[in-house]
Amino acid sequence: MAQRELYVFSHVDEDFVPAGRLRLTEQQGVVAASSFSYGLRYLDRPRRFELDPVSLSLADPAQVRGVELFPANGLAQFGGIRDAAPDAWGRRVIEAQRRVPANSLSEAEYLLGAGSDRVGALDVRDRLDSPARFGAGDVRSLGYLLEASERIERGEPIPARLADVFGAGPSAGGARPKASVRDAEGVLWLAKFPSQSDTFDVAAAECWTLQLASLCGMCVPALKLLDLGGRPVLLIRRFDRYWQDREPNADLEPEPWDNLPGNGRSERRLPFVSGLTLVGCDEFESREKSYADLALAIRDFIESRRIRPDREELFARMIFNIFVSNDDDHLRNHGFIRDPRLAGWRLSPLYDVVPRPGVAHDRFLHLGVGRQGKLATLDNAMSASSAFMPQRADAVRILHRVWGEIRQWKTHFEGWRAPGRLVDKLAPAFRSLDDICSPALQAEIRRSGEG
Numbered sequence: 001m002a003q004r005e006l007y008v009f010s011h012v013d014e015d016f017v018p019a020g021r022l023r024l025t026e027q028q029g030v031v032a033a034s035s036f037s038y039g040l041r042y043l044d045r046p047r048r049f050e051l052d053p054v055s056l057s058l059a060d061p062a063q064v065r066g067v068e069l070f071p072a073n074g075l076a077q078f079g080g081i082r083d084a085a086p087d088a089w090g091r092r093v094i095e096a097q098r099r100v101p102a103n104s105l106s107e108a109e110y111l112l113g114a115g116s117d118r119v120g121a122l123d124v125r126d127r128l129d130s131p132a133r134f135g136a137g138d139v140r141s142l143g144y145l146l147e148a149s150e151r152i153e154r155g156e157p158i159p160a161r162l163a164d165v166f167g168a169g170p171s172a173g174g175a176r177p178k179a180s181v182r183d184a185e186g187v188l189w190l191a192k193f194p195s196q197s198d199t200f201d202v203a204a205a206e207c208w209t210l211q212l213a214s215l216c217g218m219c220v221p222a223l224k225l226l227d228l229g230g231r232p233v234l235l236i237r238r239f240d241r242y243w244q245d246r247e248p249n250a251d252l253e254p255e256p257w258d259n260l261p262g263n264g265r266s267e268r269r270l271p272f273v274s275g276l277t278l279v280g281c282d283e284f285e286s287r288e289k290s291y292a293d294l295a296l297a298i299r300d301f302i303e304s305r306r307i308r309p310d311r312e313e314l315f316a317r318m319i320f321n322i323f324v325s326n327d328d329d330h331l332r333n334h335g336f337i338r339d340p341r342l343a344g345w346r347l348s349p350l351y352d353v354v355p356r357p358g359v360a361h362d363r364f365l366h367l368g369v370g371r372q373g374k375l376a377t378l379d380n381a382m383s384a385s386s387a388f389m390p391q392r393a394d395a396v397r398i399l400h401r402v403w404g405e406i407r408q409w410k411t412h413f414e415g416w417r418a419p420g421r422l423v424d425k426l427a428p429a430f431r432s433l434d435d436i437c438s439p440a441l442q443a444e445i446r447r448s449g450e451g
Contacts, residue, residue, distance in 0.1 A: 001451040002026050002077075004108040007034070007128050008081060011269040012047050015260045016132055018170070019051060022081060022124070029106040031076045035068045049271050049338055051122060052080025053301045053345055054280045064236060067268045072280050072362075077107075079277025084122040087332075088175035090244045096152045117180050117188075119242050120272030121338075135182040139235075140276045142191060149177035149193045174204075180238065186201055188238040189224070194231055200425045203234035206354045208416050210236075214321055215405045215412065219311060220255060237347045240270045240337060246338040252312075256340065268340070272348065275334030285449060290368025292387035300334070305345025308389070310347040310371035315381075316398050321365055322436055323377040323406045324355040325429040330366045355429030378437040391446070400448040404434060 003025050010019040015241045025033040036056060043061045050058040055072040058064065071078050083109070088096060094113040095102055111124045116132040120363070123132060137145055147356050148158050177193040192203055205336055207225045214220040222237040242256035243265040256270060268398070276282075278297040289378055302310055314334075321329050335348035364374040370383035378399060385395035409430055413423055432444055 001032065002106070004106070006108060006111065007125050007130075008084075009123040009125060009132075010042070010049065010051065010271075010425065012049075012122070014266045014268065016116070016123055017045070018042060018128055019048075019122075022078075024108055026106050026108065029103075030060075030184070031107045033070075034077050034081075035070050036078060036081070037066075037068050038064055038236070040065065043078060049121070050080075051271075051272065052078050052277060054079060054277060056080060075280070075282055076283075079280070080273050080398040081111075081122065081124070082259065083272060083277055084090050084113050084114070084118050084120055084124060085111050086118070089178055090114060092152050093158075093174075095215070096156075098450060103397075106398070116374055119291075121269035136182050136188060139181045139189070139191075142181060142226070143228055145179045145181070145191065145230060146193050148197070152267055153196050162234045181235075181439045186267070186268075188241045190233040190238055192234040192236065194233075194404065199421075200357075201232050201422050202354055204418065204422060204424055206352075207234050208348065208413050208418055209324060209353050209355055211328075211416065212324075212405060212409055212412055213317075213350055213353060216316065216320060216402045218316055218320065219255075219347070221349045221351070222236070236351065239351075240271060240272050242268050244268050253290050265397060270340070271338040273345070275331035275336070278345075279331060281331075287366075288368075289331060290370075290384070291315070292368070292370075292384050294331070295387045298347070303339070303342045305342060306339075311339035311388045311400065312394070313347055313384065315395060316402055317382055318365075318369065319378065319399055319402045320406070321353070322369070323379065324353070324374070324422060325358055325363055325431065326353050326402050327363070327365050328352060328354065328374075355426050356424060357428040359428060361435070374437065376431075378433075379441050380431055382441065396444055396448045400445050403445060404449065406430065 003023065006022045006024065008019045008022050009016040018037055018039050020038040023035045024031055025094045043065055048058065050056050053177045055078050056069060064164045067129055091110055093103070094110060095105065112126055114124070116123045117134055117136045153157055179191050181189055181191050183189060192206070194203060204225060207223050210220045210223060224235040226235060237257060239257040243259045243261050245263055245265040259265070275294050276286055278301055279286070279293050281289060291314060295314055298310050298314065302364055333352045335351065336345050338346045339346050340346065363376040365376050366374070369376060370376055370380035370381070374382040382395060385392060389395055410423055431444070437445070
């Protein structure tokens, strides 16, 4: 057993401040136990925020003052801090930069190696006087970043000329090649690169599928699809960053992440936690969780004004995933941000949605859908609709709204200039109403559209 003491920083207003001390007990590089103590000065800050709504709540700061806290539900790690660790791709980048074998570093080293551009509003450092380490590249360096990502995928070390432009790139989950870059205005974007294992243009498929989700009424960040010498690159605006020039937050409309630099505004950060954190479980337990579990966590931890709209959007996202055969809908691919206007948590914009073409008639999502488990049908989804909204008619209206756009997906994709070969490749992923819905429910959905 080895013990390590680290310091967690929170980005409050315009800068990082010490939030507290993290103790990790590791066995063969794996975290066996954790504890955390909030700093007394941090608890006195008027705009402090909790690092983890489940295990590190600040609902009553007096209850945690001078207290050593432990993860809820007997977990080894605090979910909110675990979410600030690099994802699978970020770990590969750190290993390539340090020229060490895969999975050879301790969790503390991965936490430290992620740098200060990690997802959300936290940073982890080995000392209180350690400086921030920013690593986002310039959008003009995308060609170099693409070259570096290809080397990392092949298991090759990154040359010094490329290591300088490639940060650890931790994001909201995932193993695909990616990096954070800033555009000419200073706005931060997540660049997602092609992978050597791709069988189709995943960047374009994700871009247009997210645009389709936006047409269905879901919250989606800004997107750009680029061509780098014949290689597709998807840029997704980082929704955990926003720009603000004054208090209070009345200028953050319609959403914080829609604000742009200029007029003296400074960059701020939105705290982020994953669905895994909000449900309060580890990766192994998450396999048995459902969308209904996530809806219950929304009821317990989300700001009261957001509970109803967030549950309804979560239901719509489940329905959308059924229609497009997106079975990569695990708990890390559902996120929550802390909205400064509400001083509370809410569902984040949608991310990581890619259709998975298949030939099987019965398909399954990663999370449980309804009484028939993970079975990806609308009838199964409706069997659990009361977990999201009290009135069945409201759930049926969401089905009709999502179906109304998805049934025209080819027209939408062609309007966005999707190549015919990509449309043909993705076609088996998109389900028709007949594939996933009983005749009785079909009739109910169609009647809903007539009202």
